[in-house]
Amino acid sequence: MFRSKDKATAALPMSAPSLDVRQIAAGPATTTIDVSSEFTGTLKTQKAVHIEGKVEGEVECGSTVTIGNGGKVNAHIRAEAVLIDGEVHGDIEARTEITLRKTARVFGDLKTEGIVIERGAKVEGQITIGPARDTATGAPTLAMGAPAPKPKL
Secondary structure, three states: OHHHHHHHHHOOOOOOOOOOOOOOOOOOEEEEOOOEEEEEEEEEEOOOOEEOOOOEEEEEEEEEEOOOOOOOEEEEEEEEEEEEEEEEOOOOOEEEEEEEEOOEEEEEEOEOOOOOOOOOOOOOEEEEOOOOOOOOOOOEEEEEEOOOOOOOO
């Protein structure tokens, strides 16, 4: 019924298993400082930052900085956008927007192109709203500290 060459052929797998090479979609990249953590120094990142713990020093972020309800920050913050539910002692510069939720407590100057302040939020400091400008030339800037290109004539 079976010849020896058929047995050898029957023992071989019909096809090798295929490998699943689909890309796995990553969730939003976020640096998190949880409620049990404290950070002192300069934090520089292009990722979003979420702070529920304590931070002291400087925060430079190419994305959004979120200070949660339990967050206590004593730092200068520079970011694309800043959303605050907790407490901040220090100046904040956001290229696009600063949002202060009703539980926010901010003690420092704010500079941004747009601002949202919910009823109940507390701010002690100056608020400057409008396009960022280069301090040396007075020209508008596109990003924190980067001058806008000069128009071609």
